[in-house]
Amino acid sequence: MLLDNIKNVNDIKNVNASDYPALAQEIREFLIEKISRTGGHLGSNLGAVELTMALHLFLNLPGDKLIWDVGHQSYTHKLLTGRREGFENLRKFGGMSGFPKRKESECDCFDTGHSSTSISAGLGLVKARDIQGGTNTVVSVIGDGSLTGGMAYEALNNAAKLETNFIIVLNDNNMSISENVGGVSKYLNNIRTANAYLDIKEGVYNTLKDIPKGAKVVEGIRKAKSSFKHLVVPGMFFEDMGITYLGPVDGHNISAMLRVFQEAKRTRNAVLVHVITEKGKGFAPAERHPARFHGAEPFDIKTGLPTKPRTTANYTDIFSTVMTKLGARDEKIVAITAAMPDGTGLKRFRNMYPERFFDVGIAEEHAVTFAAGLAAGGLRPVVAVYSSFLQRAYDQILHDVCIQNLPVVFAIDRAGLVGSDGETHQGIFDLSYLSSIPNMHIMAPKNKWELSDMMKFAAAFDRPVAIRYPRGDAYAGLKEYRAPIETGRSELIYAEGEICLMAVGSMVKTAEEVKERLNREGHKCSIINARFVKPIDVESVKWAAENHKLVVSMEENVASGGYGEKVRDVMGNLKSSTGFIQIAIPDEYVEHGNVDQLKKEIGIDADSIIERIKEEMEN
Ligand SMILES: Cc1ncc(C[n+]2csc(CCOP(=O)(O)OP(=O)(O)O)c2C)c(N)n1
Numbered sequence: 001m002l003l004d005n006i007k008n009v010n011d012i013k014n015v016n017a018s019d020y021p022a023l024a025q026e027i028r029e030f031l032i033e034k035i036s037r038t039g040g041h042l043g044s045n046l047g048a049v050e051l052t053m054a055l056h057l058f059l060n061l062p063g064d065k066l067i068w069d070v071g072h073q074s075y076t077h078k079l080l081t082g083r084r085e086g087f088e089n090l091r092k093f094g095g096m097s098g099f100p101k102r103k104e105s106e107c108d109c110f111d112t113g114h115s116s117t118s119i120s121a122g123l124g125l126v127k128a129r130d131i132q133g134g135t136n137t138v139v140s141v142i143g144d145g146s147l148t149g150g151m152a153y154e155a156l157n158n159a160a161k162l163e164t165n166f167i168i169v170l171n172d173n174n175m176s177i178s179e180n181v182g183g184v185s186k187y188l189n190n191i192r193t194a195n196a197y198l199d200i201k202e203g204v205y206n207t208l209k210d211i212p213k214g215a216k217v218v219e220g221i222r223k224a225k226s227s228f229k230h231l232v233v234p235g236m237f238f239e240d241m242g243i244t245y246l247g248p249v250d251g252h253n254i255s256a257m258l259r260v261f262q263e264a265k266r267t268r269n270a271v272l273v274h275v276i277t278e279k280g281k282g283f284a285p286a287e288r289h290p291a292r293f294h295g296a297e298p299f300d301i302k303t304g305l306p307t308k309p310r311t312t313a314n315y316t317d318i319f320s321t322v323m324t325k326l327g328a329r330d331e332k333i334v335a336i337t338a339a340m341p342d343g344t345g346l347k348r349f350r351n352m353y354p355e356r357f358f359d360v361g362i363a364e365e366h367a368v369t370f371a372a373g374l375a376a377g378g379l380r381p382v383v384a385v386y387s388s389f390l391q392r393a394y395d396q397i398l399h400d401v402c403i404q405n406l407p408v409v410f411a412i413d414r415a416g417l418v419g420s421d422g423e424t425h426q427g428i429f430d431l432s433y434l435s436s437i438p439n440m441h442i443m444a445p446k447n448k449w450e451l452s453d454m455m456k457f458a459a460a461f462d463r464p465v466a467i468r469y470p471r472g473d474a475y476a477g478l479k480e481y482r483a484p485i486e487t488g489r490s491e492l493i494y495a496e497g498e499i500c501l502m503a504v505g506s507m508v509k510t511a512e513e514v515k516e517r518l519n520r521e522g523h524k525c526s527i528i529n530a531r532f533v534k535p536i537d538v539e540s541v542k543w544a545a546e547n548h549k550l551v552v553s554m555e556e557n558v559a560s561g562g563y564g565e566k567v568r569d570v571m572g573n574l575k576s577s578t579g580f581i582q583i584a585i586p587d588e589y590v591e592h593g594n595v596d597q598l599k600k601e602i603g604i605d606a607d608s609i610i611e612r613i614k615e616e617m618e619n
Pocket residue numbers: 044070072073113114115142143144145146147171173175176177279338339340362364389392
């Protein structure tokens with residue numbers, strides 16, 4: 001095995017060029033085998049095997065700097081930098097991250113996870129190099145999907161002024177997670193087509209040159225060509241901006257890429273190398289279904305089918321169904337996603353109401369202001385987005401939606417701990433960042449029926465409203481508790497006295513477990529389903545404080561700025577002497593791992609909560 005000789009960074013340089021295809025094949029087989037067991041980002045990694053090999057042959061890491069946009073395609077990079085063993089525990093608690101991590105290797109020079117940051121970060125590393133008199137090469141690798149994100153253009157705009165070398169590799173596989181969308185995608189497509197056109201011309205020139213007077217004809221064609229340069233010469237968009245464009249080059253041809261990288265290194269400005277790759281290359285199911293294999297659950301290698309097929313509906317499924325119903329009922333309902341039609345469950349809405357569906361690309365900021373415009377124009381926009389990605393659109397929520405009090409619904413999926421994607425993807429800040437914004441209303445459902453009810457409530461609500469729900473199976477307990485949703489009102493589920501559990505969304509299920517176990521030990525326990533985090537139900541807190549010895553707030557959000565702080569404030573204002581415990585995520589980033597295990601680690605699982613309650617009751 002060639003891979004056995006690659007134990008550390010730069011070992012790839014000892015491999016004979018004639019063995020590159022065999023090594024690429026070994027890497028693909030390794031990745032397919034490992035990811036089939038652990039799950040992970042398969043398609044993007046299979047597409048970037050030769051590109052990564054070429055970059056490692058071209059660069060000298062760790063002195064040179066290589067930044068991966070999003071970072072989900074960095075598996076071959078990890079394999080080539082001495083982290084082969086890490087794949088045994090990829091994305092597991094305590095194991096190797098699925099994204100670049102500075103703390104994991106000196107070859108990971110910048111942490112990523114969210115899209116479109118690599119050019120800004122790379123530009124920073126270039127300036128840091130120049131100011132300190134360094135000579136290292138800096139390369140940022142960005143996908144065509146990530147190039148739909150506005151931040152990439154803010155960075156290109158600045159990079160265009162550079163008078164020093166900075167290499168941007170555009171890894172263009174014509175796909176985001178789903179189909180890539182918009183003008184940039186169309187532009188890149190045109191480059192591919194135009195390049196094929198030039199190749200054909202080249203063939204024609206060669207034939208013409210060999211016939212009598214052919215050379216003159218060739219000269220004529222060449223002159224004509226320069227006059228419609230903008231039409232047929234690729235990359236003028238970048239060139240006109242001041243960024244040298246090289247390519248397109250076949251991203252599965254290592255020697256071709258090496259030639260272009262050497263050329264790129266000679267420029268004294270920012271240079272974009274356009275590399276064409278195929279997502280999922282080398283694994284037929286991933287080539288056929290790139291969206292499904294973008295982030296794959298463990299699968300059977302022979303069939304490509306999931307090893308553990310899903311049997312229960314998750315919250316995304318519930319949201320997906322309710323959106324189709326809302327769409328049928330009200331023609332003003334429109335839906336927006338930032339490049340996640342599959343992940344957010346909006347695909348069904350798109351198929352049924354294509355004219356009322358908008359995939360804006362990886363552009364959360366734009367998605368929110370666009371929604372504000374739609375609302376100002378009289379429509380009822382629903383922005384479906386993952387909690388961690390909505391972080392980027394804080395100002396748009398505040399400035400464009402909430403100051404104007406516009407009726408935009410935020411359907412916030414993956415709220416709470418998400419698990420194996422880790423720090424960058426945990427949706428544990430939304431209650432805090434949304435709470436600070438006046439006019440915002442925030443809800444969280446306890447079970448699948450409540451998500452439906454809340455969506456219906458929100459669609460008819462005339463102000464900004466957010467509903468946050470977690471990743472994974474939708475809770476199907478507590479079906480009989482379905483009192484109508486009223487603005488700012490919590491729901492009392494059990495009224496027993498002694499201890500009052502005030503839980504937000506997913507934590508209602510945990511509260512049930514805590515209650516059952518405390519009941520068995522002779523304690524009485526009430527449960528309040530918060531329903532609204534903002535505005536908080538002051539009456540419910542008052543009732544809890546006046547009728548119990550201990551109030552326990554429970555949420556899958558950071559403590560700072562979350563629900564518990566609000567409960568404590570209300571109790572403070574009431575000058576209540578009732579005991580209080582705040583169960584929330586501590587002031588730290590939560591790494592990757594199984595969600596149940598993570599909850600244990602940070603002390604928000606039933607065991608830890610019971611322990612804290614008992615300690616408090618004994619005091
Ligand atoms: C801000 C943000 N929004 C959404 C995502 C989710 N996401 C991860 S990868 C990806 C598609 C990236 O496409 P591209 O850059 O072309 O890379 P490819 O996977 O095709 O190699 C998306 C939308 C993200 N990581 N960050």
